[in-house]
Amino acid sequence: MGRSFTDELAREIGAYRHYFVLGIAFSIVFLLLSVVSLTVVAPGSGAYYITVVNIGTLVFVIGLCGVGILIAKRHG
Numbered sequence: 001m002g003r004s005f006t007d008e009l010a011r012e013i014g015a016y017r018h019y020f021v022l023g024i025a026f027s028i029v030f031l032l033l034s035v036v037s038l039t040v041v042a043p044g045s046g047a048y049y050i051t052v053v054n055i056g057t058l059v060f061v062i063g064l065c066g067v068g069i070l071i072a073k074r075h076g
Contacts, residue, residue: 010072
C-alpha cells in the first residue's frame with residue numbers, strides 16, 4: 001500500500017526546508033524595515049496603508065513557512 005497524501009506532502013516540503021527557512025529570514029528583515037517605515041510615513045496616507053498591507057502579508061508568509069517547517073519536522 002502506498003504512502004498517504006500527508007506523508008508525501010511532508011516529504012516534498014522537507015526537501016525544500018532550507019528555502020522555507022530562507023523565506024522566514026528574508027520576511028523578518030522586510031518586516032522590520034516595514035515597521036521602521038511606519039514611523040516615517042504619515043498615518044492615513046496611501047503609503048501608510050500599503051505598509052500595513054505589506055506587514056500583514058509578511059506575517060502571513062512567516063506563518064506559512066513556519067507551518068511548512070513544522071509539517072516537515074513532524075513527519076520526518
